[in-house]
Amino acid sequence: MSKVITPRAEDYSAWYLDIVKNANLADNSAVRGCMVIKPYGYAIWENMRDALDLRFKATGHVNAYFPLFVPKSLFEAEEKNAEGFAKECAVVTHYRLKNDASRPGKLMVDPEAKLEEELVVRPTSEAIIWNTYRDWIQSYRDLPLLINQWANVVRWEMRTRPFLRTAEFLWQEGHTAHATKEEAIAETVTMLDVYADFAENVMAMPVIKGVKSANERFAGAEDTYCIEALMQDGKALQAGTSHFLGQNFAKAFEVKYLNKDNQQEYVWATSWGVSTRLIGALIMVHSDDAGLVLPPKLAPMQVVIVPIPNAVSPVIEECDRLAAELRSHGVRVHIDTDETKRSGFKFAEYEMRGVPVRVAIGKRDIENGTLEIARRDTKEKQTYPMADSSGIIRALLDEIQQNLYNRAKEYRDAHITHVNSFDEFKEVLETKGGFISAHWDGTGETEERIKELTKATIRCIPLDAANEDGVCVLSGAPSKQRVLFAKAY
RNA sequence: CGGGGUGUGGCUCAGUCCGGUUAGAGCACCUGCUUUGGGAGCAGGGGGUCGAGAGUUCGAAUCCCUCCACCCCGACCA
Structure with a gap:
């Protein structure tokens, strides 16, 4: 080839x-809009999944599985959420096919087999899950309920x-129920931290933690927290979200618990998720013109040995x-x-x-007691004594992991530009890209207008944003802090 | 959902305007030999109802009609 x-x-x-095609990550499929994840791409996802699952368990969560289908009446119970997803739902209306009399050998949907109630294929599972939680939660003793599902x-x-x-x-979607608002918000923030830790320490991808503006907020949430990453082309990508859902779903599904004072109260909820989209982010953060570049912690093969x-x-x-020696230290090796x-x-x-x-390793190396080690991140190669090789390679894997992070962070930090006027805003966006840190008056109208004029959206209001008096780049109205704008995936 | 484009071996395409023997090329694939420290060379070989259906014609990948699929650009989105 x-x-x-x-x-x-x-x-x-x-x-x-x-990259996707040549690195054997995924193929197009016969189904419109759906891809086949090939073994190599899926192995990366498995490594992501395992690292995340470990972190979910460590923070007290357990896994469960809820149905793919959601009856329409349940789906529409929380109105804002339903409205937000309505335009992109696949809906099952029939449960049977039959032979098509007019076209021998072909099948048709049996009009007699119409479902009494349509089933929505889940775009997210809040509805079916909260409908279930109603039965699971009676008392404050049942809380918190900390469940995740891979689906x-x-x-x-x-x-x-x-x-x-x-x-x-x-993806995975975590859905938790809590007795108090404070506890639910703490959970939302905890899971955001889990995502950020995973992104930075496993994916070697620096992220900015923040809160979404009202326009960008998850439908049905009170607050949406996110981690935002910057791709090499200067566009931002939302890598994970964690939502504080308030009591919206509890009220829609009547999920109440009896508190210590024997009074009924609605529970407080969160949901949080990351998806196979992270593989797209991984590609766009690290890879180069020679192909994919993987951080060692996610690489299906960390070391390949070519005789x-x-x-x-x-x-x-x-x-x-050498392979046996490396494997004994837990390194994933392929000969x-x-x-x-x-x-x-x-x-x-x-x-x-x-x-x-x-x-x-070649004949020449056998004679000299050496081998050649090449690192993918810098494409440097060097000859080393055979005797030290296992330790050198293991140290190199750590170094590559760190180098990828440093490199990405350097690029990211160099592409956060503070601007103080709309002209400057537009110029930076067109010539340099990346995140633009600017004052915003806090209104949806201004955000919408900026989006129309520049295609840039507010990616997040950073959690660590300093208080700083200024004026909105578009409207000139007073502002207390800067927010991050960018064109986004 | 609007605008544009493309459908020919696994992939990328030529051939279509102007109908004419067995439909081509490169890559990939198979066999053999020589090779092996940065994408090997030579020789031989297999693989196509030309997107689907209906039509015009002595004859259709090529012309007409209908349908389908996919891609690109917009609006929407993790």
Whole structure:
């Protein structure tokens, strides 16, 4: 296969699609808007899932599974949430097919098999979950209820892109119930911190924690917290959200508990989620024109060993010995003994697939007691003594993880620009991109107007924003703090 | 949902305007030999109801009609 990746500078969007295809992450499918996640892409998701699940468990959550289908009457119970998703719901209306008399061998929907009540394919599960929680929660002793589910959801999108926006996607959704408002808000913030920790320490992707403006808030939430990341093309991407839902769902579904004073009270709720979209973020934060670049903590193969020539004694024995040594330290190693491919091809192939460390061992090395180690992040390669190799490689994996984070953070920090006028705002947005830190008067009208004029939206009001008196870049009205604008995915 | 475009081996496309033997190329794939430290070379080989249906014609990938799918640009979105 001659694999050519479009350079980022030429066409960023084509570059992204080339990475997805050539790194074997996903394929288009026969289903409009839906992708097939291939084994290599799915292995990355599994690593993300495992790291997140560990963190969810560590913060007291348990997993459960709720149905894919939501009866329409339940779905519409919390009005704001239902309205927010109404335009992109897949709906099941029938439960049977039959032979089509007019077209032999073909099937048709049986008009006799119409459902009495349509079923919405979940775009999110608040409705079915809160309807269930009503029965599970009676007393303050049942609280807090801390449940997560790993699931697929469907949002009928017009324009789709692999991982970033597909009609069906995989995610996790946490849904918790609490006795007090304070406790629910604390949970919302805790899970935001979990996401930020995961993004920065596992994905090596720096994020900004913040709160969404009213326009960008999750439908049905009182407050939406988010982590925002910056992609290499200067566009922002929401990498995770954590919602304080107030008592909206409790009231819609009558979820009450008896407090210590024997009085009925509505519970307080949160929900939080991240999706396979994170794989899209991972690609766009670290990868280069040679292909995917993966942080070691998520790479399905952390080290690939290429014997030169293939599978020949004593080269192969040395490869096996090193692999065993690395595996005993928990390193994920792959030895490529495929004799039908040349080593040069393999080098290019593993670069394309983002394997953090490549080791080459040849006859020459056996004679010299050496091996060649190449790192994917900087593409440097160097020869080392065989004797020290396991320790060197393990240290290198840590270094690569750290370097990817530092590199991404440097880029991100260099692309947060403070502006004080709308002219400056527009110029920075067009010439430099990235986050624009500016004063905003707090009104939805101004936010909407800025979006119309520039296509930039408020990504978040950073949690660590300092109090600073100023005037709104558009309206000139007084403002107490800066917010972050950007064009977004 | 509006505007534009494209459907030909697994992939990228030529051929369509102006109908004419067995429908082509590159890549990929299979076999053999030589190779193997940055995407190998040579030789041989397999694979297509030309998006679908109906029509015009002696003859259709090519012309007419209908339908379908996908892509790009907008509006909407994690």
